[in-house]
Amino acid sequence: MKLFTKSFLFFLLLAGIYSGSSAQNYIIKGTVLDTAGLPLPGAVVRVKSTTDSMGISVNPDGTFIIGKIKSKQFTLSAAYIGYDSFVKQYLIEKGNTLTIDPIKLKPSSNTLDAVVISGVPPVKVTEDTVSFNAKAFPVRDGDAVDEVLKKLPGVKVDKDGNVTSQGAPVTKIRVNGKDFFGTDVATAIKNLPADIIKNLQFIDDYGDQAKLTGIKTGEPEKILNLTIQEDKKKGYFARASAGLGNADRYNTSLRGNSLKGERQVSFDATSANANMRGGGGDGVTTRNAAGVNYKNEFSTKLSLDGGYNYNNDRNNTISTTYTQNFLQDENQNPVNRLEDANSNNKNNNYSHWLGGNVEYKIDTINYLKISPNFNYSMGNGSSAGGSLITQDTLFTRRESTSSNYTNNLSTRTNIFFNHKFPKKGRNLSFWSNINYTNNANDRDSYNQYINTQGSKKDSVVQNQLNNQLSRNFGLNAGASYMEPLWKQTFIEFNYSWNRSSTNNSREAYDIANGNEVLNPQLSNVYDFQFTTNKVGLNYRYIGEKLNYTVGVNAQPAVLSGQNLSRDITTVNKTFNIIPSGRFSYKFTNQQSLDINYWGRNNQPGFLQLQPISDNSNLQNIVTGNPNLKPEFIHSINAHYKQADWNAGKVILANFKYERTEDRIVTTKNRVAGTVNQLTSYINTDGFYSLQGDYNISKPLSAERKFTIGYSGSGQLNNNISFTDDNKIAAKNVAWRQELEFRVDLKDIANFEIETSYSQNLTSYSSDAFTDRQSNRFEYGIEGRNYFFKDLSLGYDFSKQINSGFDNGSVRNPTLLRLSMEYKFMKNDMAAIRIEGFDLFDQNSGISRDVFDNVIVDRQVNRLGRYFMLSLIYRVRQFGG
Structure with missing residues (x-):
């Protein structure tokens, strides 16, 4: 506590020194909006006077602040691609701060049909938001938002539709600032077509209170807000698909949206036994699900958004685990308790969710x-x-x-x-x-x-x-x-x-x-x-x-x-x-x-x-312990963001440190003459963790046809446990380094080559126990190639090479998924698709978890090889 108090006082002193020495000349504040009152993030605002000239790009919420203006009289201009420019002279008559009236830009009447994408700022970073311009990351007609997300630096989309940004999971999707399908992120990103999206904003949300006061504490919730293009706010679109395969596999879905201004109605229904969305996940799952989402602004005062989701998941998971439990006897000699186990679990779960927000x-x-x-x-x-x-x-x-x-x-x-x-x-x-x-x-x-x-x-x-x-x-x-x-x-x-x-x-x-x-x-x-x-x-x-x-x-x-x-x-x-x-x-x-x-x-x-x-x-x-105290956790985190708006280069880095006082840990005591043990809980100190990650993305050409990405993460956990009254500290170090190369050639190919190496090392405070280490090298390619206008080939190949794991029948799985899709009918309304999943029939999950003085190696079954033929039908209409 003394260390944090001293740090706090030092931090306060520095802050006071800075605020006392940061006198400004003149400050200009304002907002840039379109004619509908929506912000134009990335718009360029410039100030010119007889003494100086400077420019700034508008924040995602449309606001801007320009400081260090040396002259009371100046000319301000605002410009945005596809809109008429704004120019006006101002005079600061009182004080040193001027808040100008909102600037509303009108759509240009002579805008060319072909917009030069290189003139659009692709990435914008602010204190709590990383915003991407959807036009700078084009995808094929008919693609959903998930395909755009795969192109964004620092963003990952796994095979089940889970999204992470800067290493943190995205827990909620919003459309124009309103919740969309609750916390079902995977459904939300599949429900919206990519070509109606204007911006994708990844926000660190500290809650309603923080938005108003600016006082932000605690761990923020990572939220993805999607803004819709103005000309796409009136219309409808729907997509239906039905697929049948061998091994009794099937996959059917129906989703659609209706938009009229701020009113939006969305629905999604799925019935499949091909492990839901992407074939990932443990075991084999049959899913029947349906959801509906509604949002509307009834007036300038009252707005509402709400949704309902129904899920029925039936899962069969077969797993093998190898557990190493490191103990000591009364003479502090090492005792290894090894458990080799297998299980076959079947579950059938139903759930109903209903929620929303009313704003008045x-x-x-x-x-x-x-x-x-x-x-x-x-x-x-x-x-x-x-x-x-x-x-x-x-x-x-x-x-x-x-x-x-x-x-x-x-x-x-x-x-x-x-x-x-x-x-x-x-x-x-x-x-x-x-x-x-x-x-x-x-x-x-x-x-x-x-x-x-x-x-x-x-x-x-x-x-x-x-x-x-x-x-x-x-x-x-x-x-x-x-x-x-x-x-x-x-x-x-x-x-x-x-x-x-x-x-x-x-x-x-x-x-x-x-x-x-x-x-x-x-x-x-x-x-x-x-x-x-x-x-x-x-x-x-x-x-x-x-x-x-x-x-x-x-x-x-x-x-x-x-x-x-x-x-x-x-x-x-x-x-x-x-x-x-x-x-x-x-x-x-x-x-x-x-x-x-x-x-x-x-x-x-x-x-x-x-x-x-x-x-x-x-x-x-x-056995529980009624005398336990609550834990108290100290947390420090840091976030660094850098973006070159013109080149699209992005650097993101995060760091987190936690120290826990009165950490609740396990105590284990052996029962003499048996393999049985007695487990309970106790408070102790000494637990801490360090985590960090980074992501660097750099386009190799102005058109962003080729992009290279570097990313990595690491963590150190100092785990504490007690065995037969002996305190044991187990340091677990895990790190991962990844290299990506992405190719985006319009109407030719979009693919990403990825390779990574990771290591997991555990060492103990007692010399009686040897270090444990596992390694994983992984490489693969995922993407699509396009032939003529209507035919495309999709592929997803990955190879794992594992060492140091102590169980598993498939140690180094090779996974390959191929698909071919042909579009036909007017405006490509229909498509036929054939795919083969896990062609080598080696799909399995291998993992290592470290808990206190226990290491658990686990291998679990996943969806195996199958082939499927699907028919897809789309309808859409916007404007008019």
Whole structure:
């Protein structure tokens, strides 16, 4: 804590020195919009006077700020491709800041049909946004947004449609600022055609409160906002496809959109057993899904967006795992507990999701937003498998079967209200988050253990039924008041209260001769509550290049638990002083850096707290610890962005450091004479993690026909565990380096060659344990070639070469997927497609996970070879 306090004071001193020495001459602020009032990101604004001349590119929200103007009288111009230019003279009569009226550019009447794409700024970076101009990344007619995303630097789209930007997963899609298909990103990017998109904006979203106050703390949510071209806001489009293949494979889908101004209705339906979207994912999945999304602006005051999704997934996953558990005996000699296991899991899950947002601009000073969310799911599953555990001269074979049934309900409502006072910058806001969950889980398990040591052999049979019910009610409420001090400085006071109350009950029955007998030692009723109060003070400075926020928070926390079955109550109280800071510096309009620090609590889970034993697996009996304290996590992250708008060169880099006080870790104690172990939990210090990644993308020609990309990532985790009361630190280092080369030749080919090397190394604080290392080299090519106008060939080839993994039948899988598509009918409305998936029939997943003193190597089945013939039909009409 002393280190962070000193850093905080030093950071505050530097910030004060900068703000005191950054006097400006004149500052000009404004916005550039089209005639519909929408921003024109990338528009160029220039200022000319008798003494100087300078230019700037407009931000994604249409705003611009130009500082260090030396003359009160000047001429300002604004230009954007496809629009008439704007020129006007201004005079600053009072003060040193002038906010001009919004500049609205009209579409040019003599715009040429063929627009020179090289004149469009392809990439724009700001403090929290990386924006791409869709025209600079053209794709084929009929392609969806996912094909554009594959071309963007720093963006990855996997085979199941999951999107990551700068290494962070994109959790939500918005269209013109409104939520689109909830959190179903994969459906959203397939639902919109690429040629109606104007800009793709990757935003670090800190929430509604941060948008209004600028006070940004915590981990942002990565959101992709898609803006639609003005001439495409009226019309409709739809796409239907049906495919049949060998091995009883099928894949059908129907999706469409209707647009009329700000009103948009979208739907999507899928029925397939070819592993949903791209053939990826563990096991073999059959999916039936349907969703609808609606958004509209009923007036300048009221807008609404909402959606409903239904999913039914049936999955069969067959896996083998090899687990190495590194222990020590009473003399600190190494003991290796090795487990070789296999399992066959079948699950059938149903879910319903309903949610949305209602925004009401009561008047010019009051704003209200209500966001309800409802989720209900149910499912059943079965599992069968076995394992062999080896420890010294002991051998235990376990054969098990189980079945389970789940029923889960969750609701959440977020309410946000903001009031702006007549004095500019003075602001008051309130928020409240209410959530409720009800989870039920019934599990029937059968286990047989056969123990062998030398000539001695015995067996144990266990049959149990566990019924578990958990209910949680959470409430969070808070308020924030912001007061301007001077023109560029603000102070904010905030308070938040949070309470989470959980009720748990577990009934365990032993089954013998078909009879169920309650086991009171394994049954329990346990409730716990977690309450925090946080009071904070923040100081914010807004400059032309430098923006910073420094603050301090005081947060007492109380974690209390009641073991109602045994009449035991425990209470743990903690108090934290949490300095916070955010530093953002814009070196140029193309280069920025931001650094953040914040702290947060993390409460233990129910199974970690419940003071009874779970012996459903006799080889690993787990007992909770009701005396656990909540963790406290210190986080520092940094983001660097650089973009050359003309050449399209992009450099993105991220860094993150976390240190956890009172980290909740596992304790494991061996049961003498057996391979069994007793697992529990304890608080300890010493855990930290470092993560970093970078991405560099550089076009090799002005037309961006050839692009080279370098990317890499690395992380270091210092894991802590206790075995037989001995503390063991396990350092896990993992890194990956990748090289990409992309070719985009219009009407000839679009493909990407990719190669990467990764390594995973684990070392231990005890010399008794040897280091463990695995390596992976991977290369491949993915793309499409075009023949004539209507015929295209698609391919996706990858090869993995793995070493250091301790299980798996297919160590170095080679994957190949080929497809051919022919378009016909007027405007290419129809297409016929044939594809072959996993032609070498080697599709399998190989992974390594490191947890404390445990290494788990896993191989899992994935969708195998099949061939499919599909018919695709599209209709569309815009404008008019």
